[in-house]
Amino acid sequence: MLLRVVDLHKRYGREEVLKGVSFFLEKGETKVIIGPSGTGKSTLLRCINRLTEPDRGRIWLEDVEITSPKVNINRIRAQIGFVFQDFNLFTHLTALDNVRLGLMRVKGMGKKEATARALQELARVGLADKAKAYPAELSGGQQQRVSIARALAMDPKLILFDEPTSALDPELIGEVLAVMEDLAKSGMTMLVVTHEMGFARSVADEIIFMEKGVILEQGPPEQIFYSPKHPRTAEFLRRITDLYGGNR
Amino acid sequence: MNLVFSWSWLPKLAEGLLLTLELTAISMSVGAFFGIVLAITRIYARGPLLPLYLLASGYVHFFRGTPLLVQLMTIYFALPTVGLRFSPFSAGVLALTLNTAAYQAEYFRGAIQSVRAGQMQAALALGLSRLQALRYVILPQALRLVIPPWSNELIYMVKGSAVVYLIGATELMGQAKNIAARTFRNFEVYIVVALFYLALILVLTLILRWVERKTRVPGLGLPGRA
Numbered sequence A: 001m002l003l004r005v006v007d008l009h010k011r012y013g014r015e016e017v018l019k020g021v022s023f024f025l026e027k028g029e030t031k032v033i034i035g036p037s038g039t040g041k042s043t044l045l046r047c048i049n050r051l052t053e054p055d056r057g058r059i060w061l062e063d064v065e066i067t068s069p070k071v072n073i074n075r076i077r078a079q080i081g082f083v084f085q086d087f088n089l090f091t092h093l094t095a096l097d098n099v100r101l102g103l104m105r106v107k108g109m110g111k112k113e114a115t116a117r118a119l120q121e122l123a124r125v126g127l128a129d130k131a132k133a134y135p136a137e138l139s140g141g142q143q144q145r146v147s148i149a150r151a152l153a154m155d156p157k158l159i160l161f162d163e164p165t166s167a168l169d170p171e172l173i174g175e176v177l178a179v180m181e182d183l184a185k186s187g188m189t190m191l192v193v194t195h196e197m198g199f200a201r202s203v204a205d206e207i208i209f210m211e212k213g214v215i216l217e218q219g220p221p222e223q224i225f226y227s228p229k230h231p232r233t234a235e236f237l238r239r240i241t242d243l244y245g246g247n248r
Numbered sequence B: 001m002n003l004v005f006s007w008s009w010l011p012k013l014a015e016g017l018l019l020t021l022e023l024t025a026i027s028m029s030v031g032a033f034f035g036i037v038l039a040i041t042r043i044y045a046r047g048p049l050l051p052l053y054l055l056a057s058g059y060v061h062f063f064r065g066t067p068l069l070v071q072l073m074t075i076y077f078a079l080p081t082v083g084l085r086f087s088p089f090s091a092g093v094l095a096l097t098l099n100t101a102a103y104q105a106e107y108f109r110g111a112i113q114s115v116r117a118g119q120m121q122a123a124l125a126l127g128l129s130r131l132q133a134l135r136y137v138i139l140p141q142a143l144r145l146v147i148p149p150w151s152n153e154l155i156y157m158v159k160g161s162a163v164v165y166l167i168g169a170t171e172l173m174g175q176a177k178n179i180a181a182r183t184f185r186n187f188e189v190y191i192v193v194a195l196f197y198l199a200l201i202l203v204l205t206l207i208l209r210w211v212e213r214k215t216r217v218p219g220l221g222l223p224g225r226a
């Protein structure tokens, strides 16, 4: 098992946002998390690399316990890619430098090697020609692809995606989803929060439906989409299809 | 009115100008270093480091809340009573540095806090430590954003450094005072000195503008003029 999450709890003030979430991820798997807004999906993802500290529960990356107080969290984070909804590319750095930073400062790679690797990752997301561009000079879709390249360059064991296309204009969503689909096919382990049901249906090995801080149902896409066991799952899917249209 | 200028004033005024530059340069750069440290402490020191936060905040409030002149006089006239004696120049440098550090701390704090939170998040998510994130992601952006308010502070300090003539330092103002007392040409001497300050500030402003332009990055800070 590559990632194991057991009984995760998180509370903000009075509100319990995660109420005992457990699931796992095998190497090479892609799981998609769906669920209504405010359900704790982002919180769950952020707990996995401890950008947010969980209150209770344990998380393992392979045989290392991430939630152990003794763990070097920087070392763990370097092995877990994170792709944000609003990209968060480093504003003052070119695309190339965005991808190179982690290689040089976290992995201690020399400049030459880091440059070669960064260019390779930019090429992989179709942006080799944009290496010298600053984030502000790129479209949203391009920025998100650079941020995926930035994550990929670190050779992560797992990449977490938090609604990677939600901030994009509709015509730019496809290019990002295409990159993600390629990644999934190439055997990358991915945990994706998204409202893109088309992507979920065709790429996910399994879908996790979350509501109000708990996992209500999980299973292969066929089950979730065509014979959901929980009435809330069916209701959510009906609403989301109304909202986003059926084919996406 | 009959104005009389003399070239013979120039060497002394040039000497004074040099000292003014030295005073400003030392206090501004040392002040920048401590300003950054103070700003980072005030933003990030929490939990077990809370005493550091309180110390830094107390410092900033104290030195912003009392007149520069009082700080200077205290250092020069009061500290010797506890055995700490300074030359006029050192007392000047010390007062100006302590004072500007507090102001700069606030400018740096504003600049660091105007870097969007997602930048730190993304840096941490990559595996950078908090210090590395500060050094490679937050500060490079904050330093660009701080240039305009920092320029104001520099201008203020060039002029503010004139107060040290009061304890007998021979910077630009001190030299002017001496020449005026010797020649009784108050009006003319102070016109020349005003022009010296004006020219100095103009040059410094232009240099900082140039630095700002050179380091400008699209999407950071005010949109540049096309």
Ligand SMILES: Nc1ncnc2c1ncn2[C@@H]1O[C@H](COP(=O)(O)OP(=O)(O)OP(=O)(O)O)[C@@H](O)[C@H]1O
Binding pocket: A012, A015, A017, A035, A036, A037, A038, A039, A040, A041, A042, A043, A044
């Ligand atoms: N830093 C925080 N401080 C206080 N409350 C928070 C914080 N972060 C999230 N919350 C609250 O926790 C709840 C879950 O938020 P979260 O962002 O995890 O939901 P989500 O499922 O990702 O929703 P969305 O689909 O809108 O992104 C929300 O009610 C939110 O207001």
Ligand SMILES: [Mg+2]
Binding pocket: A041, A042, A043, A162, A163
């Ligand atoms: Mg969210």
